[in-house]
Amino acid sequence: MSVIDSEAAGTAPGVGPGAAVGTAPAELTPRLRLVLVLLLAAQFMLAVDFSILNVALPVIGEGLGFSLAHLQWIATSFALCAAGFTLLFGRVADLFGRRRLFLGGLVVLGAASLVGGLAQNPETLIAARVFQGLATAAVTPAGLSLLTTSFPEGPLREKALGLNGALMSAGFTTGAILGGVLTDLLSWRWAFFVNVPVALAVLFVAPTVIKESRPDERPKLDVPGAVSVTLGLLAVVFGFAQAGEHGWGSSPVLLSLAAGVVLLLVFFAVERRVSAPLVPLSVLGKRSVAWGNVAGLIAFLTETSLVFLMTLYLQEVLGFSPLGAGLSFGVLGIGTVVGGSIAPKAIGRVGSKATLITGGVLQTLFTAALLGLGDGRSWMWLLLVATFAGGVGNMLVIVGFMVTATSGLADHEQGLATGLATMTQQIGITMGTPIMSAIATAAMTGSGDSDILGGLKVAVAVNAAIVLLGVLTSALFLRGARSRAK
Template identity: 80%
Template sequence: MSVTDTEAAGTAPGSVADAAPAVLTPRLRLVLVLLLATQFMLAVDFAILNVALPVIGGDLGFPLAHLQWIATAFALCAAGFTLLFGRVADLFGRRRLFLGGLVVLSAASLVGGLARNPEMLIAARVFQGLATAAVTPAALSLMTTSFPEGPLRQKALGLNGALMSSGFTTGAVLGGVLTDLLSWRWAFFINVPVALAVLLVAPTVIRESRPDERPTLDLPGAISVTLGLLAVIFGLTQAGEKGWTSATTLVSLAAGVVLLLVFYAVESKVSAPLVPLGVLRKRSVAWGNVAGLIAFLTECSLVFPLTLYLQDVLGFSALTAGLSFGVLGLGTVTGGITAPKIIGKTGSKRTLIVGGILQTVFTAALLGLGADRSWMWLMLAASFLGGVGNMLVIVGFMVTATTGLPDHEQGLATGLATMTQQVGITMGTPIMSAVVTAAMTGTAVPAMLGGLKVAIGVNAALVLLGLLTSALFLHSDRAPTR
């Protein structure tokens, strides 16, 4: 561990790991608040414009066919550049990238709120996505290097996971409220004061963290993995819009796979790889990220069929449907608060398994939904308990995928974890949309409900797959003793 890494962890240079603080000091508490506030804001950004898309299209003259690019431009950059920026944070300074990304986010949000035409708005969304790709892994790696392995880090990651997951739900509700009461422009403007407040305080309490020696950045690896991820994510978004058999979808996905294979080949030969293959061969990293990918894919995408169920089957308004997902958000917050205690007593693998069982059982329970409003109790109860289970998996994944690595690789580990999160969020809804479209045999309520249940069944099967991979391939870990 370098001197700067050690100082970032709150210990004196040369001290042993056991000397790391076992309780939150006032400075660490403020660091945690700043990082959590930033992560929550970024999570809100993923969903805050969804409800406002039709209004934005009418105000700025977006063609209906191009309206989805408001979300796609953000998602492409947020997911495609995350791994690259995670490594850049390791090489050039995590705090530096964190603060620089917040500056870009503030400027892009201001431009988006002031946009007068589609081109200006799309450009703002691109830079918001790039800022998210920089800030998210930097903030997460600052968190893992500021808090030592054990109860403090587990608590920090638990709160982080809970706030991020509830941020997606909050974004949907907040977007509708701001659009109805003020203007869709406030969905952009709201970022500016939050980011400026963090920028004002963070330099005085968050210490820089970077290696003493700065290795050469692996440009061939960075280019191939970034282009590969962009192609895969673009292909997934096109699948949701044009179908899985469209030429655009198939060509994009094939190109993405080829570029990712090129990336793997590059990493096996270069002297300073972007992602050392030895890290990917660690079971905790590889299978932990598989569990995380499935967790984010399933719970975020489950909102899609449930939204259709609430509005098209039960006839609720969009605002009522959005508010109903507050119960899911409450479940994720409960799971995030509970997860560190369970990890502390049983270890992260058992927490992943317990969470996977809960999420599988209560996602499958949604197959019992009926066509009248008397079934709302089942949707709300299953959403809450499934949300608890999902957050146990997410926090377990974050702890598993970032444990046992030296501080100089934490940016890489958190970059991988963040990329897993962004890709899971991005690919989930297109998959569920394609399943619903293929399974529906008509527009009548029974046919629609049947199609939605097929999508829910696929979702539950994916959760079960994640549970089995964690149970079979992750090593058992003992609960921390300190």
């Protein structure tokens, strides 16, 4: 069922009003461009939210009276909800309407951002972050499924997903920069307020452009599956989030991860028995879905955690300020935009599998190149070159993953597919930093610059090895697939 207004296809040759998605125009019409801009604006804003508060956390803690031990909950409360509820909301979008969930999520996001910016105590701020995370879990898969169903498989979808991937990755980098600028020049509260006008603008225009999309027959929601997978994901993400603070061998971390694994096993058992499963095992059994998401998980886990490692390098070893460190990642942001712009062309020429592998090899090589960093600022050239080229490679993987994991499925399964892809992205972002933090900390033999640098290099080496593992799994288990049209 089409998700764009029938006028969107009205000017395309051979496409009449009310055309189905499968007969969508071969070129972007003015209305399709507006649909694309609206959806990309929302996704970019959500990506910014993942990192915009990182630099401002100490300032927020001092202003609202957070203890140092509880400061992490500003980020953790958001990440828990954003990752834990994504799969559920992705399926809800399929069943009850993608546009309805997209717009409703934006309303919640705008309201939560306003409350967060006005917060006068820790409890209000954490509540705002929880609702921001829930809104992100709703808007991201709904927006991505609107994107994939608005454009047919082939060059148009690949171009749209390339832009989406580039802006989401650039948004993560932009958030770090924007958070520093807003905190230094205005107040940390503007890191929340900046969402409000964007949400209002999308809410004002989107209802007239994007048409509702839902299945003709609404199956029953798999409540046991929804409860078990949501609680399981929450437990796993909570365990990873706690690992950075308590260590991997601590009781809270081990108990949380064990509970998460048990609940996810319960979820798979439930899915085998119910008539209308939340996640049909036939979908998970598709190589493109299963191994595409493995590649995506590794791509997000490694690149976002590499930003964390290089932030420590810039501040702890080279002595940069938080704002200076954030600005240094502008080159990485440019690399992701370049990668996102060339990825659709690469997929059209050589297919998504070859693009994934090429990007992974590029990311592996330039991540490994960071092992050559020294303890002086004269090594900045290597960091800038390696993060730029590695960003290009990482974005080739991400766009290849998005195309692979959402292709070959019916429209009524797109919310599920994009929910899985979004869950993969958010779990990767959440897992990466505590894993690399634990590795780097364990490898540090002291508190001097050389000790810190040595620990960071161990983590960088592990990071590069994980990227290489992703390359190997894609090469061995993914089937090659070329774009259907050039």
